[in-house]
Amino acid sequence: MGHRSSRPRRAPPVVPRRISTVTGQPKHSKGVATFMRTSVPNPVPDLVHDRGSAKRHPHHDAPDTADDFRRLAALPPGPRRDALRARIVEAWLPMADRLAGRFRDRGENTDDLRQVAALGLVKAVDRYDPELGKAFESYAVPTITGEIKRHFRDHMWTLHVPRRVQELRNRVRVACRELSQAGSAHHPAVADIARHTRLSEEEVREGLLALDSFSALSLDAQTAGSENGYSLGDALGSPDPALDTVVDRExxxxxxxxxxxxxxxxxxxxxxxxxxxxxxxxxxxxxxxxxxxxxxxxxxxxxxxxxxxxx
Missing domain, CATH: 1.10.10.10 (Winged helix-like DNA-binding domain superfamily/Winged helix DNA-binding domain)
Structure with missing residues (x-):
């Protein structure tokens, strides 16, 4: 009976199924890391190992990749570095998915949010410097959440709203939720929100107005308090041919x-x-x-x- 080769069998490349319209990155079953891994022409076997064997921190989605980052910083550009970089990204993808989950139910598709979070993770991996002595997680979390917030700011607003007003909206929205959960009122007053956020009442009103500018209302949507299916479109006026003659008559x-x-x-x-x-x-x-x-x-x-x- 012949000897079997002990050399590990190379997995066939994974072809991305479609391109995200949000990030421009390929969408696939295992995220950005899979695409990066399969894009490396000849990954070196000693850099590819089972993710389950990696040491992990007490946090379930924070793997111990300190040694990998030190090796990544020492490697020159090439297939070995690309393979190691892809492995680090894949190891941290669960954390990126968890951070993307914090922004669910805000009008954006969950898969697109994960793509944006993965893009932020790749940026964090590329910019992280292990020589500074800072843990990667403490650097990656604000980088990923910042990328997601930037996505909401640049792509999710129906109307163009200045960044300052967007930040006011976020502070007012969080304050309304916290005050409602505390049982102070279902709809907190402007003065209560101002005290909670340390904003002026005028800034609170501006933030409340921005809450209504995040997404456009459908003209077919039923208006509040309407019992007979009265829609917003029914309240819009139509051109009046006699309107131009009003000034002349007067x-x-x-x-x-x-x-x-x-x-x-x-x-x-x-x-x-x-x-x-x-x-x-x-x-x-x-x-x-x-x-x-x-x-x-x-x-x-x-x-x-x-x-x-x-x-």
Whole structure:
């Protein structure tokens, strides 16, 4: 019976299934680390080992990679360094997923949040310097959460809101939740929120207004307190063709009131009843030419008065 080779069998490369529209990174079953690992053409066997054998801190998703980071800093660019870097990223992915879970139920897809967190993890791995003596976790956590917050700030707001107002919104939102959980009130007052956050009442109002700017309302959404399916779209006005004539009517109202009764009657019959000059002349017992002169004289008088008042 022949001897079997003891050389480890290389796993086939994993092909990314689709590209995230948020981060531009491939989406796949094992995250960014799998893509990085399979993108290395010839990973060195002594750098690839079972993740389960790695030493871990008491925290379940904080592996002990201090030695790996020291080796990573000493290795020159190449396949060996790429493989070690991918292994470190994969080892810390559970922590990145946990941090992404803190931002669930905020209007963003969970898979996209994990992709953003993984991107922050890769940045943390690339920027971490073990010679500074700082634990990687204490450096990676703010880097990953900062990347997620930046994603919300840059991509999730329907309206463009200044960063200062976004931060006010976050402080007010957290304060409202904490005050509600403390049982002070279901909807805390502006003064209560101001005391809790040490903000001015004007800043609190600005933050509350920003809470309504995070996402747009659907025009088909039912309005609050509506019992008959009354939607926001039903409250929107439609173009009024007579709106442009309001200013003109108001500008000639005083001049019309000052005209003699016969002239007002002629104008009413001509412009509101669409009567011809001949018919008006017949009803009033005057000539059509006289009706034409009266209409022209009245219109000129009203025009001059309106222009005089506008000046």
């Amino acid at each position: 500008s000639v109202k005083a001049g019309l009131a000052a005209l003699p009764e016969r002239e007002r009657t002629i104008l009413y019959m001509r412009f509101f009843q669409d009567m011809t000059q001949s018919r008006i002349a017949e009803q009033l017992g005057i000539s059509q030419m006289h009706v034409s002169r009266l209409i022209n004289r009245c219109c000129e008088r009203l025009r001059e008065q309106a222009l005089k008042e506008a000046a």
